[in-house]
Amino acid sequence: MFRGLSAFPLTPTTEYGIDEKTVHTLVSRLATAGVDSIGALGSTGGYAYLTRDQRARVTKIAVEAADGVPVIAGIGALRTSQVLALAEDAQNAGASAVLLAPMTYQPLTEDEVFGLYEDVTRELSVPLCVYDNPGTTHVHFTDELHGRIAQLPNVASIKIPGVSNDPAQAKARVDALRALIPETVTIGVSGDWTAADGLNAGCDAWHSVIGGLLPQTALAITRAAEAGDTARAITLSNQLEPLWALFRRHGSLRVVSAAAHHLGLIAEPNLPRPLHGLTAHARRDVIAALDSTGATA
Template sequence: MTYPNGLSAFPITPANDDGSIDLGALRQLLSPLLEARVDSIGLLGSTGTYMYLSRAERRRAIEVAADMSGPVPIIAGIGALRTDDAVRLAQDARAAGATAGLLAPVSYTPLTDDEVFEHFSTVRRERGLPLCIYDNPSTTHFEFMSDIVGRLSRIEGVVAVKSPAPDPAQIASHHSELAASVRGGFSLGYSGDWNSAEGLIAGAMTWYSVLGGLFPHTCLSMVRAAQRNETGEARRLNAALEPIWSLFKEFSSLRVVYTIAELNRAVHAKPPRPIQPLAPPARAKVEAALAGLR
């Protein structure tokens, strides 16, 4: 089984003032992704603030997305501190219509390779949901080296890895090392929007994109150029987005995409507390960058 491929677009999960999911706003964000025909939707990733949502809220969000998505696969975040909680979230995701689970080894106490292997093995065995490895060491404090990715790739139903894209000079070697470690047909993909074009050029199958959750056509153009081996065009499109990439690095992609969503009048949502919306000077920078791109 080879999955996923192409552009996986990651929208925010808009919430009301009381923290409950604004389902109408979520539908507003999902509609353009489906109209653009993204290759998959990454629901409840870090951009989707999965760790700030209750089990019931996560399930309802997946139900809404699955009801709309038709043939477009839904990759749903199922990360939790405890393995038994991740198992229950995988059960919910599968029942609600998710195609695969995005599993991060969320931890308070740093985990060992063997603990992570057992965590993934148990979630996959207990619930049968195909799994994408979510490598996000800045939040989980666990880094997936090539040997543990290789071990996990040999568990039936662990089908992909979402890796943070390293610096462009290191991407080709990073991709080659991973590719040599995993079983055939295993999907290698990158997040970290500003470096992901180089990941696609190096041979990655998937771009797990924050910006794709708001500008799917722009991001699809970059993916399709890379898939056609038009490296110059893929790099040109990536360079045109440098004003956004700079803001992502300065303020975090989460805060910036919330601001963009509001400025584009897509939704009126604030990030979950204690995360605060961008202050007016930073918001003005985002607005100026968008005006320049237009």
């Protein structure tokens, strides 16, 4: 399950609730495209802005729309009790696995982060992916902490941030972590503009923002890396540099939101307040980037 392309779709949201019909459509098109798994309620899915009931509903819709493709549901929250409740909801909704980022307001110690995963994995009956995303959570995992957590029951994968674009450095990064975790625990990479480098360096999966919008494009990169065609994977990724540059400048969520609207996949508004969409100028840049890549819905 934690191999290949894990596509992370948006959760279209207004102040009045979730656009359930569009959630179903977005997930269904990913399943039809042949992605390996679907990451519902990741950072792109806006999990931190949704209520428990909304998240349970999104997971249920995603499982139904995925039609057998594994759904990995995000369960991150500030308090352990909330995480446990979300984990129960995800399992009841039929999620194949859960994704846990250690959200925080007060800075967490390493022992507190470990304790969170210890408490949650003790109650789980499905696999868990450790969601290492310091850009949003401000929690910085050491490899030693990953090694401790990876020994816990039901921990099946670790999602790491983007790696270096230097092949030797990227491989050294992946190998260093691999040496500290069980063979049964896979490594996934995020940071879309470095994903090809991560896959070529030995990561097992790509947790992909763009995969939730342009699954065929992301699949081509993933399959090239899986086949050992490292040069093609890099070439295909480099063709998306206009989008990657906008991801780095504005944040991937805002860019994908604007791109999905331009492609006719979602209505507006679709981001939870206080988040705003891109300015008119930035939207023109998104459209130009899509045109340059030949991307279509």
